[in-house]
Amino acid sequence: MRGIIKNFGGQRGDPIRVPDAEAAAARSGVLDAKQRLKMFDALEAAGISWFWATDDTGALTYLSPAAIGKFSDDRPVIGEHLGSLVETVEGSDSANRTRPLTFLLSARTTFTDQPVRLAGSIASDDTESGTWWALTGKPQFNKNGDFQGYRGSVKDITAMYHAELASSRAAEYDSLTKLANRHRMSRRLTTVLNAYRVEKRSCALLMLDLDRFKQVNDTLGHPAGDELLRQVSQRLEQIVPDGAEIGRLGGDEFQIILPDEDDRGKLGELANRIIQMISQPYSIEGSRAIIGTSIGIAIAPYDGIEPDELVKATDLALYAAKGGGRGQFRFYSNDLKESAEDRREIEEDLRDALAQGELEMHYQPAVDAKSHHVRGFEALMRWNHPAHGAISPVTFIPIAEDSNLIDELGEWALRQACEDAAKWPDEITVAVNVSAQQFVSDNLPKVVENALAASGLPAKRLELEITESVFMGDVDATDQMFKKLRKLGVKLALDDFGTGYSSLSYLRRAPFDKIKIDQSFVRGCAQDDNSSAAIITAIVSLARAMNMATTAEGVEALDELKCIAGLDADLVQGFIFSRAVPQTAVLEKLESGELRYEPVGPAKHRSSRKTLFRRVGVIHEDHHYSAMLRDLSRTGARIEGLVDVPVGTQLVLDLGEGQLVVGTVRRSQDATQGLSFETPLVSDGAGGLCTRHRVSPYMLAAAGMPLRALPPGHYAIPGQQGTTASTPKFMQVDVNAGSLRAG
Known part of the structure; x- marks a missing residue:
């Protein structure tokens, strides 16, 4: 702004200048405004x-x-x-x-x-x-x-935000898979459980361990193993529900936090979907890899209130799932602590079992589907433990694989089976299972050759049963192994066909003589609403086109046998003809000259029932009885111990550990009742059954009990505590002693 010139205090027309101080102030004010504006513009522009x-x-x-x-x-x-x-x-x-x-x-x-x-x-x-x-x-x-x-x-x-976020992610996320790391998962689980304990909400925790991952690392190298882990994490992100958090704890261990989920039916379905998805083949650097997974599941507050308590329960469930044969899930239960200790003892004793003669081979016949004449036997290993009694191969074979004993057991099985089969008629074959771990061993052809030489058994009478899991890792090494085995003259069978790894490329590449149809397709194949018959037809047609024989496994009912024979399967195995029996029983059968087996079994397939013999609680109105559970299915049970129970009576079975199931009496005779359940039971992942839901520890705490995970034992229905007990409606029977007493 210019100086202000006025006619002020002088002659008209005389220029009068503003005093210097005033002019300076005015001039200063105008200049400050401009400078502030320029500074304002400069800050914005920069x-x-x-x-x-x-x-x-x-x-x-x-x-x-x-x-x-x-x-x-x-x-x-x-x-x-x-x-x-x-x-x-x-x-x-x-x-x-x-x-x-x-x-x-x-x-x-x-x-x-x-x-x-x-x-x-x-x-x-x-x-x-x-x-x-x-x-x-x-x-x-x-x-x-x-x-x-x-x-x-x-x-x-x-830029600053992204840098801070990257730094935060580096501390909380796995750099390989981009999933949460152990630190974040631990902090997240602690936060969720602390909040949910106040809000009385549930939270499921799943622990995954990849099966056969080490073989991928060993055969294809660590970079391939890293790529496999990345692909596994991507598959998990696709299948796990929204709201869940997935983490990689390190190595091949993964963890999933599922807030607000305690339905064991839904959790079992999710676990099965994960197992199926993880088990599908992977393409890694031009090679094909196949792995599996085992899953342990625990649920807060039922199995643990505190984070470390829940994690320990999940670990035990995972340990049990791996010990049960891998490729399966397991819910935590209180008896798993004892099972884990038994497994460690079994591992130690297994090392001495061979030397002490505790292992033996049993044989199950494979018969012609139409004539029922025996064509061969499958060799199945049995172990009679001096303390634990008979231990299933489903239990000790995975232990042998984990403890590097499988090669020794496999070599013994081949020698023993060949020695036994050499005493059978010339036309009868023997089939021996070969594990995936045995198959990748360079010594396998030599072991087979030595077993044949020592026994004198012709190679054409030995059949090696191999699962689809061998088609992982190094494709060239797999092909070379098949060539070496075929050169020996033995036959090859693809076992458990259709259980998750199936691919026509296997059949095109591998020189199989036989396909064994898994028993999961045989079960109930004669039922109208079952699609298994169509699947079996497709497998049989495929095998015929490729000059392969077929064996249907696990046939138990007459309607299943008729269906299998009608679908033109070549051979049948199952309890309907015989369980696996010792060599002495086989020789007795063969020496009689009667090479035909008569089918013996139920007329129709029915849902499997687990025969039991244990005490359970029975609740009627406000009274608690004790009864013996004889058998159990998804939809019902048979109990003994109560008399005068009318048909139509509603009872609540207390299966222990907070498992209450409502049932209605459909049959009642003397002290035995047959019940149908209001809500079907679900799989516990171990071949057993469990309820979808359990008595909530929050409800028990509201009734006066301390808030804690469900301990072993039985519980009254919440809300009944403190009520006046009425006279028992039924008489309770001690079925063991035969005495009667009022409940």
Whole structure:
């Protein structure tokens, strides 16, 4: 501004200059305003800070041009509400540290460096993407105290935010799979359980361990193993429900946290889907790899209240799943602690079992599906433990694989089976199972050759049963092994066909003589609503086209046998003809000259019932009885111990550990009742059955018990405590002693 010249205090027309001090002040004020404006422009242009202002409704009245440039050209900015232009992302670190911007604006409070993301700056809810700002704002009021709007500044913190997020992820996420790491999963589980204990909510924890992963590392190398882990993590992310968190704890161990889930039916279904998906083949650097997984499941608050308690329960369940044969899931139960100790003892004793003669081979016949004449026997290993009695191969074979004893056991089995089969008629074959671990051993051809030479058994009478899991790892090594075995003259059978790894490429590449149809397709194949017959037909047709024979495994009922024979399967194995029997029984049968087996079994397939002999609780009205559980199926049970129970009576079976199942008496004779269940039981992953839900520890705590995981034993129905007991309606019988007593 120029100096002010006035006609003041002198002659008209004389120029009078403003006093120097006044002129200096005026001149200074004008220059400050310009300088402030230039400084304002410079800050905006340099991106050091931008500025914004709103009116009293929250609509923008000003935003630095460079900041406006961050929005699309066709989007109006001035005049829009600030809250519609930026957003606080729920679940982001910034959202956890600060209140939402809309709350701050409505509260008309001062805020500093509030992190927000430009709305619409990305197409998804990925909190790692987009443009991030830090907003600072101060409310403006007039002299009457009326709110006039906000004035503030904004800084672009995108680079800083991403750097901070990357640093945070490095500390909490696995660099290989991008899943949460052990530290984050532990912290997350602790947070969830602490909050849910107050809110009386449940949370399931799944622990996964990959089966045969070590073989991939050993045959294809560690880079291939890393790629396999990445693919496994991607499959888990596809199948695990929203709201769950998946973590890799290290190595080949994974963990899944499932909030608000305690339905063991749904959890079992999820576990089976995971097992099936993980078991599908992988393509890695041009090679084909096949692995499996075992899963342990525990649920809070039933199996644990504290994080370490729940993790330990899940570990025990996983340990049991692996010990039960792998490729399966297992729910935690109180008896698993004892089972884990038994497994360690079995592992130690297995080393001495061969030397002490505790192992022996039994043989199950494979008969012609139509004539029922025996064509061969499958050799099955049996172990009669001096302390534990008969131990199933399903139990000790996985232990042998884990303890590197499988090669020794496999070599003994081949020698013994060949020696026994050499004493049979010339036309009868013997089949011996070869584990995947044995198959990759370079010594296998020599072991087979030595067994044949020592026994004198012709190679054409020995059949090696191999599962599809051998088709993993090094394709060339697998093909070479098949060539070496075929060169010996032995026959090869593909065992358990159709159970998860099946691929026509196996049959095209491998020189199999026979396909064994898994028993899961045989069960109930004669039922109208069962699709297994169509699957069996397809397998038989495929085998015929490739000049392979077929054996149907696990036939137990007459209707199943008729169906299998009608579908043109060549051979049949199953209890309907014979269980596996010792060599002495085989020789007795063969020496009699009667090479035909008569089928003996139920007329029709029925749902498997687990024969039991244990005490259970029976609740009727407000009275608790004790009865003997004789057998159990998904839909019903047979109990003994109560008399005078009318048909139609509703009872509650207390199966222990908080498992209550409502049933209705359908048959009642003397002291025996047959019950049908209101809600079917579900698989416990171990071949047994369990209830979907259990008595909640929260309900028991509300009734006066301490809040803790469910201990072993039986429980009254919550709400009955403190009520006056009525006279028992039924007489309770001691079925062992034969005495009667009132309940």
